[in-house]
Amino acid sequence: NAGVTQTPKFRVLKTGQSMTLLCAQDMNHEYMYWYRQDPGMGLRLIHYSVGEGTTAKGEVPDGYNVSRLKKQNFLLGLESAAPSQTSVYFCASSIQGDRVRNTEAFFGQGTRLTVV
């Protein structure tokens, strides 16, 4: 059971280039999330999805787009990378249910992105 897998693990982009980060989960979770983490800032939510075909904006969505065409995959796109998007990106997934069930979020290992 792989859990949450992020691809790639490292990437260097030039300003203005585009790229897509892939997140895949094999736990049949409904909810998926993308966060970014900058030094001393904790994790900030970029976008999230509550199910296949749905997406919603988080705290810091500008400059990013997402898609959830398949339940197990959540893609994060940068159309025109900027140095301010240099960060570590984490994907997570979780079940959603009533208060009886644990809604623990499972995280991937992260993608370290540098924009020069």
Added chain:
Amino acid sequence: LAKTTQPISMDSYEGQEVNITCSHNNIATNDYITWYQQFPSQGPRFIIQGYKTKVTNEVASLFIPADRKSSTLSLPRVSLSDTAVYYCLVGDLGGGSYIPTFGRGTSLIVHP
């Protein structure tokens, strides 16, 4: 969403018990309290979750007073490997609207 306040950093020594307190004065009736741990260069991982009184598992204990306006994560006899950032989250887990929201967390450094 209930706002949480935690100390930015804490220091401890191997073998000591560490207590990290999180303040959440405007916690709602349906809100649960969840703690995550994040090691360097890794994603956060769930530690413990509770609603009231005390919850204990193999990793930690969570103490929640009757008014629920704060909670304390207790790590018994810490070791160097407990050096990590600890996050306190508060939210309503039911109704399909819970989105984990992380603050800056508490950076715990365990010294030899």
